Amino acid sequence: MTAKRLRKGPLAHVRVIFKGAAVIRSLRRRFLASVLALAAGLAFGSPALAQSDPLPSWNDGSAKEAIVSFVRATTTQGSPRFVPPAERIATFDNDGTLWSEQPLYFQLLFALDRVKALAPQHPEWKTEEPFASLLKGDVSKALAGGEKAIVEIIMATHAGMTTEQFEQIVKDWVATAKHPKTGRLFTQMVYQPMLEVLAYLRANGFKTFIVSGGGIEFMRPWTERVYGIPPEQVVGSSIKTKYEMRGGKPVLVRLPEIDFIDDKTGKPVGINSHIGRRPVAAFGNSDGDRQMLEWTQGGGGARLMMLVHHDDAAREWAYGPKSKIGTFSDSLMAEANKQGWLVISMKNDWKRIFAFER
Amino acid sequence: MTAKRLRKGPLAHVRVIFKGAAVIRSLRRRFLASVLALAAGLAFGSPALAQSDPLPSWNDGSAKEAIVSFVRATTTQGSPRFVPPAERIATFDNDGTLWSEQPLYFQLLFALDRVKALAPQHPEWKTEEPFASLLKGDVSKALAGGEKAIVEIIMATHAGMTTEQFEQIVKDWVATAKHPKTGRLFTQMVYQPMLEVLAYLRANGFKTFIVSGGGIEFMRPWTERVYGIPPEQVVGSSIKTKYEMRGGKPVLVRLPEIDFIDDKTGKPVGINSHIGRRPVAAFGNSDGDRQMLEWTQGGGGARLMMLVHHDDAAREWAYGPKSKIGTFSDSLMAEANKQGWLVISMKNDWKRIFAFER
Numbered sequence: 154m155t156a157k158r159l160r161k162g163p164l165a166h167v168r169v170i171f172k173g174a175a176v177i178r179s180l181r182r183r184f185l186a187s188v189l190a191l192a193a194g195l196a197f198g199s200p201a202l203a204q205s206d207p208l209p210s211w212n213d214g215s216a217k218e219a220i221v222s223f224v225r226a227t228t229t230q231g232s233p234r235f236v237p238p239a240e241r242i243a244t245f246d247n248d249g250t251l252w253s254e255q256p257l258y259f260q261l262l263f264a265l266d267r268v269k270a271l272a273p274q275h276p277e278w279k280t281e282e283p284f285a286s287l288l289k290g291d292v293s294k295a296l297a298g299g300e301k302a303i304v305e306i307i308m309a310t311h312a313g314m315t316t317e318q319f320e321q322i323v324k325d326w327v328a329t330a331k332h333p334k335t336g337r338l339f340t341q342m343v344y345q346p347m348l349e350v351l352a353y354l355r356a357n358g359f360k361t362f363i364v365s366g367g368g369i370e371f372m373r374p375w376t377e378r379v380y381g382i383p384p385e386q387v388v389g390s391s392i393k394t395k396y397e398m399r400g401g402k403p404v405l406v407r408l409p410e411i412d413f414i415d416d417k418t419g420k421p422v423g424i425n426s427h428i429g430r431r432p433v434a435a436f437g438n439s440d441g442d443r444q445m446l447e448w449t450q451g452g453g454g455a456r457l458m459m460l461v462h463h464d465d466a467a468r469e470w471a472y473g474p475k476s477k478i479g480t481f482s483d484s485l486m487a488e489a490n491k492q493g494w495l496v497i498s499m500k501n502d503w504k505r506i507f508a509f510e511r
Numbered sequence: 512m513t514a515k516r517l518r519k520g521p522l523a524h525v526r527v528i529f530k531g532a533a534v535i536r537s538l539r540r541r542f543l544a545s546v547l548a549l550a551a552g553l554a555f556g557s558p559a560l561a562q563s564d565p566l567p568s569w570n571d572g573s574a575k576e577a578i579v580s581f582v583r584a585t586t587t588q589g590s591p592r593f594v595p596p597a598e599r600i601a602t603f604d605n606d607g608t609l610w611s612e613q614p615l616y617f618q619l620l621f622a623l624d625r626v627k628a629l630a631p632q633h634p635e636w637k638t639e640e641p642f643a644s645l646l647k648g649d650v651s652k653a654l655a656g657g658e659k660a661i662v663e664i665i666m667a668t669h670a671g672m673t674t675e676q677f678e679q680i681v682k683d684w685v686a687t688a689k690h691p692k693t694g695r696l697f698t699q700m701v702y703q704p705m706l707e708v709l710a711y712l713r714a715n716g717f718k719t720f721i722v723s724g725g726g727i728e729f730m731r732p733w734t735e736r737v738y739g740i741p742p743e744q745v746v747g748s749s750i751k752t753k754y755e756m757r758g759g760k761p762v763l764v765r766l767p768e769i770d771f772i773d774d775k776t777g778k779p780v781g782i783n784s785h786i787g788r789r790p791v792a793a794f795g796n797s798d799g800d801r802q803m804l805e806w807t808q809g810g811g812g813a814r815l816m817m818l819v820h821h822d823d824a825a826r827e828w829a830y831g832p833k834s835k836i837g838t839f840s841d842s843l844m845a846e847a848n849k850q851g852w853l854v855i856s857m858k859n860d861w862k863r864i865f866a867f868e869r
Binding site: 239242316360369370373377383384385386387391394395396397398402403405412418419421422425426427428429430444447448451 | 752760780784
C-alpha cells in the first residue's frame with residue numbers, strides 16, 4: 154500500500170486496519186502451514202516435497218496416489234520397500250507415453266517431410282513406390298505397403314549421412330515443423346503430467362530413461378531440453394553406423410541397415426544392453442510396452458508399472474482397442490488388471506494434458 | 512597426551528612445553544596452508560581441490576600436469592576451454608588401462624576356469640579342441656586356433672544361461688579367483704593412479720564411462736564397487752540375448768551369437784550407440800583404442816587423449832611393441848606423437864601401480 158493511497162480519504166484508517174488484520178491472518182496462516190509442513194516432513198521424511206504438490210497436473214485418484222506412495226516407500230530409509238539410490242531406475246516409452254503419436258508417429262511425419270525435401274535429388278521417386286504416392290500427398294496409399302514401405306521410407310531419409318549431419322537435420326525439423334492438427338511444435342505436444350512425473354522421480358534420486366521403439370538418434374537431439382533426459386539415457390531403435398575418415402576427420406556414417414528394434418521383446422533386451430539394471434518403475438501406453446512392464450515387475454520388491462490410456466477424444470485422442478498406432482489391446486488391458494499394473498486415464502487422471510492449455 | 516604421561520617424571524614439563532610449541536607450530540602451518548589454499552582457490556576457482564593433491568600416486572611430470580590443467584581449464588567458468596557439465600564425458604578402456612591384462616586378458620582366464628568347471632557336463636570336450644588341450648593344461652595349444660578357438664571358448668562359457676545366472680557366475684569368480692602371478696584377486700589388480708583419475712574427474716562433474724573390448728556383462732557385476740562406474744556407464748562387447756518366459760518368470764537368455772565387438776573402429780560406434788555424445792577425454796593403452804582417441808579428438812575444443820604405456824617390467828609388465836596382448840605398436844606411438852596424445856609411462860609417471868603395494 155502506497156503513501157498516496159493512505160491519504161485518499163476518510164476510509165484510509167479503515168483500510169490500514171483492514172490491511173493490518175489481513176497481514177496478521179496471513180502470517181498466522183503461514184505459521185500454521187509451516188507447522189503442518191514440518192509435521193508432514195517428520196512423518197514422511199521429505200519436508201521439501203510435503204510443502205507443495207509435486208504433481209499439480211494430476212487429479213486426485215488412484216493413479217496419482219500410486220506414484221506418490223511408490224516414491225515415498227522407495228525413498229524412505231527403513232521402509233521395507235526402500236530402494237538404494239543407485240538402483241532407482243525408471244524407464245519411459247516415448248510415443249504416446251511422453252508425447253502424442255497421432256495422426257502418425259511423429260518420426261514418420263518427419264520422414265515424410267524429409268522425402269519432400271530430398272525429392273529433387275531423387276527423380277526416380279516420381280514413379281517408385283512408396284515415394285510416388287507420398288509426393289502426391291497420398292500417405293495412406295504410400296503406407297499400404299506396410300512395414301516394407303515404412304522401412305524403405307526410413308532408410309531413404311535416416312541413412313546415408315553422418316551422425317552429426319542427421320542430428321542437425323532433426324534439430325532443424327523439431328525447431329520448425331508444426332503438428333497438422335494443433336499447429337504446435339511437436340516438442341510442445343508433450344504431456345505436462347508426465348513431465349511432472351519425470352521431475353518428481355529425479356528429485357527423489359531416480360535416473361529417468363527413455364526406452365522407445367522410435368529411433369534413438371531421432372530422440373537424442375531434443376530429449377535433454379524437452380524432458381531433462383540426456384542422450385546417454387535414451388534407448389531406442391537404431392540403424393548401423395560405420396566409422397571412417399573423411400578428409401582427415403573421423404565420422405560415423407549412418408548405414409541403411411537395421412541394427413536393433415527396441416519394441417516389444419526388444420525392450421527388455423535394449424534395457425539390459427544400455428542400462429544393465431532392471432527398472433523399478435516403467436511407464437508405457439501400448440502393446441509394445443508389455444514386455445518392458447513384465448520385465449520391470451519380474452524383479453520383485455517395490456515396483457511401479459503404469460500404462461497411459463488414450464481415452465480423451467476432446468483434449469487429445471481416444472484410440473479404442475483396435476487402433477494401429479499405439480495399440481492398447483483388450484489383451485493388454487486384461488494383463489494390466491491381472492498383474493495390478495495401473496492404467497492412467499488421460500480423461501480422468503489428468504487435469505491438464507499439454508502445457509500450452511494453460 | 513594423557514594425564515598419566517604428564518606424571519611420568521621430571522621431563523613432563525619439558526614435554527608439555529614442547530607439545531605446546533608443536534601445537535602452535537601446527538596451528539601456524541594450518542593457518543598458512545589455509546591462506547595459501549584460499550589464494551590458490553581464488554586464482555583457480557576450485558578451493559577444495561587446491562587443498563590436497565588429487566593424484567597422489569602420480570609423479571610430477573607432463574602426464575600429471577596435463578590431467579590437472581585439462582580439468583582446471585574445462586571446469587573454470589569463463590575459461591575459453593570451459594565445458595558445460597552435461598558434456599563432461601570421459602571414456603576409459605579397461606584391459607591394460609584400468610586393470611592388468613597379463614599373462615592373458617582376465618576375461619579369458621575366467622573362461623578357462625569356466626571350461627574346467629563345466630567339463631563334467633561336457634564329456635565330448637575330452638577329445639574336441641580347443642577344450643581338450645585346455646583341460647590338459649596346454650593353454651598355448653588351445654589358443655593356437657586363434658580367434659575361432661577364442662570365440663568357441665567364449666560361447667561355451669558365456670552363453671546358454673540367463674543374464675542373472677551369468678551375473679552370479681561372474682560375481683563368484685571375481686570374489687575368489689586369484690591372479691596366477693601375484694596371487695591377488697583380479698579386482699585388486701587395478702591401477703591406483705587411474706582410480707585417482709576417475710575420482711578426480713567425477714569430483715569435477717565428469718561422467719566416467721568404460722569403453723572396452725571386453726564383455727559388457729563380464730564387467731558390469733563389479734565395476735561400480737571397484738571403479739565407481741555404474742552398469743549403465745559400461746560399454747563393451749556383447750552377445751545377443753532373447754526375452755522369454757520361464758515358469759511364468761521373464762528372463763533374458765544369453766545366446767551363442769556375437770552382437771557387437773567394441774574394439775578398434777567399434778569403439779566410436781559403441782560410444783555413439785550407448786552414450787550418444789562425443790567424449791572430451793579418452794584413456795586407452797593399445798591399438799584397439801586408436802579410433803576412440805581419434806573420435807574424441809575430432810570433436811575439437813578442449814580434449815584430453817592419453818595412452819597408458821606398459822614399460823615397467825619390475826612392478827607390472829613391459830610389453831614391447833610386438834606383444835599380442837595389449838599391442839602398442841610403433842605406428843600407434845607415431846600417431847600419438849603426431850596428434851599430441853600423451854603417453855603415460857607406468858615406470859616414470861606412476862609412483863605406485865597397485866593399492867596393495869602400499
